[in-house]
Amino acid sequence: MIPLYDIDEQLSHGMRELAATGPESTPPTGLLLARGQRARRRRTALTATSLALVAVGAVTGVAVANRPAAPAVTADPTWVSAPGTSPELELVAAITNSQNISFRLRTTAGSRGNGGKVEASANPGSGVTVTAFDPATANGYLRGGGPVPFEMRLVDGVRYDNYGRGWRQHMGRHRTLATDSDELRGQLSLTADAGQLLKALREGEARVTKTGAATYRFESTRPVTGGTAKLVGDITVGGDKRIARIAYDWALTDRSGHVSGNTAVLEYSGYGEPVIVERPAHAELVP
Amino acid sequence: MTSADAAYVAFVETAWPRHLRLALLLTGDRWQAEELLQDSLVKLYERWRRLSRTDDLHAYLRKVLVNNHTSLWRRRRRENLVADVPEHAVADGPAGPDALVLRDALRALPPRQRAVVVLRHYEDLPEREVAQVLGCAVGTVKSQHAKAIAKLRQAMTDVAPHFEKSR
Numbered sequence: 407m408i409p410l411y412d413i414d415e416q417l418s419h420g421m422r423e424l425a426a427t428g429p430e431s432t433p434p435t436g437l438l439l440a441r442g443q444r445a446r447r448r449r450t451a452l453t454a455t456s457l458a459l460v461a462v463g464a465v466t467g468v469a470v471a472n473r474p475a476a477p478a479v480t481a482d483p484t485w486v487s488a489p490g491t492s493p494e495l496e497l498v499a500a501i502t503n504s505q506n507i508s509f510r511l512r513t514t515a516g517s518r519g520n521g522g523k524v525e526a527s528a529n530p531g532s533g534v535t536v537t538a539f540d541p542a543t544a545n546g547y548l549r550g551g552g553p554v555p556f557e558m559r560l561v562d563g564v565r566y567d568n569y570g571r572g573w574r575q576h577m578g579r580h581r582t583l584a585t586d587s588d589e590l591r592g593q594l595s596l597t598a599d600a601g602q603l604l605k606a607l608r609e610g611e612a613r614v615t616k617t618g619a620a621t622y623r624f625e626s627t628r629p630v631t632g633g634t635a636k637l638v639g640d641i642t643v644g645g646d647k648r649i650a651r652i653a654y655d656w657a658l659t660d661r662s663g664h665v666s667g668n669t670a671v672l673e674y675s676g677y678g679e680p681v682i683v684e685r686p687a688h689a690e691l692v693p
Numbered sequence: 694m695t696s697a698d699a700a701y702v703a704f705v706e707t708a709w710p711r712h713l714r715l716a717l718l719l720t721g722d723r724w725q726a727e728e729l730l731q732d733s734l735v736k737l738y739e740r741w742r743r744l745s746r747t748d749d750l751h752a753y754l755r756k757v758l759v760n761n762h763t764s765l766w767r768r769r770r771r772e773n774l775v776a777d778v779p780e781h782a783v784a785d786g787p788a789g790p791d792a793l794v795l796r797d798a799l800r801a802l803p804p805r806q807r808a809v810v811v812l813r814h815y816e817d818l819p820e821r822e823v824a825q826v827l828g829c830a831v832g833t834v835k836s837q838h839a840k841a842i843a844k845l846r847q848a849m850t851d852v853a854p855h856f857e858k859s860r
Binding site: 417418426427430432441 | 718845
């Protein structure tokens, strides 16, 4: 650098020199699109529904009408066997049973395009994530498909990720695989968070009906900022009295009649089974 | 791919090199710069359909980038995840010794002061526009800038005496 005698010039010149020596890289457009689509789905759904089971980008919600029997909600799973209980309480019990236990989850998300029609992705595997997580040990992984596969791992509370450019290790201890600044997501990610659901059940916003021996339908229509949100979904409870499958369809109709929204299917399995995740052999430490 | 997504991809390809350099100056770290820019571009995508075609998208992204950086630094500080500035990877190319001195001096600044200096001297924004980007008063920009310049002058002349001391 040629010595300069004005601090303003020195700064301008120095910063340009510093910036010019920065890394040359190509933008990961596929990854950004995938992340943006997931973020948009999550945000719009969270805007319209006050509760959720979230699995990194896929959001589902269930709400139950606030009936006189509901305030006594506790985390006691024995409800599920109580004869004559309401569909709401059966559902609460199943979700409570699904809490604080290891699980596997396959999430398939879709979105509504122009005209509100649900669009299938042109990219095989896009919108599909596979997760395993054990909240007791803070071990788990999340693998996303599509044109830009990615993987996150949590090993004894240490978080790693690989977006196709090698493994990175993040400083600090983590309880979930949530990575962005959305604190709500951070609380909900990767855990069948009965606490959030129970809270919403107490507040009550939708109607639950029993549609089969172990299947339930939830429906909610309510005004939200910018329009009206409609949420319809089905929950299947497995033989182990835990949530086995959630499928939902969420649509926001704005004041001009434009419909947007998303769909998702969450398939839970492997409750209580060990989740073993290996540390990457090589990972660059990042703050 | 929808037409909106195609437009977004085209914008990202144009914006990436320019804003990566800005992110590098803000963070002082190659990995953090890419992460910061990616997070900012994801936020931009979320609002993409609402952004008017007449909006200055580069200015909007710059604002998201700068504010993301400030809030990220605050959050990490609160969570005690980052105790010190990173030791690794900053400039990949042949930065001269003076540039490296400047880099270290910039990294020692609080993020808001660093943002003011970068926006003023790298992006060449007037104080009024810096205030708009940061969401603060012009007077705040002036005071933050004065503090930052004093620290930079001290840090740079301590290490490299040929830097000016006259002002």
